[in-house]
Amino acid sequence: GAVVSQHPSRVICKSGTSVKIECRSLDFQATTMFWYRQFPKQSLMLMATSNEGSKATYEQGVEKDKFLINHASLTLSTLTVTSAHPEDSSFYICSATGARGAYGYTFGSGTRLTVV
């Protein structure tokens, strides 16, 4: 089946630095990727949708300059949290799907970001 790999699984960074999270579709071409954020004991909140080769579409209230999304190839999307602060500490999850919803929605295993 479709596999999505997310890296790193955990990261700790200092306040003010930037962190990049990678999301890779290993065995299919991901025309669309989604990024979610999840705070403890809460549901997943969609942050943005990215289509390969296009600018990401951000959900209302998500700062596009803070959460930079790049989807330059059909197998890789990256989320960069710029100038991270403790309130950005969260569980970040990516999801990918192929053209016309092929391969369904496959999720990565998530990245636990802790900003100290």
Next chain:
Amino acid sequence: DAKTTQPTSMDCAEGRAANLPCNHSTISGNEYVYWYRQIHSQGPQYIIHGLKNNETNEMASLIITEDRKSSTLILPHATLRDTAVYYCIVRRFMEYGNKLVFGAGTILRVKS
């Protein structure tokens, strides 16, 4: 996409069937019912989806009422590893770029 209502939490004895209900009274004719689950600190896992007929796969069964206003996910023989948050999502079929929006879900606790 139609909204869903699920109980906050449920308990189930190990080895017994777990029946997770979902209300989606505003569902449209072209909207499917999807079920995902999330085990603690992992990404969501697809379980099953259906339109109007009951569906079964190796993980679970999905029973959709005739009027399609509610459905039930059935895990036939729950194990401790089935303890997770279960999300019922109603949306149109996976069109290009169509996003998946999660509600609060049901916390299922399987107990020995």
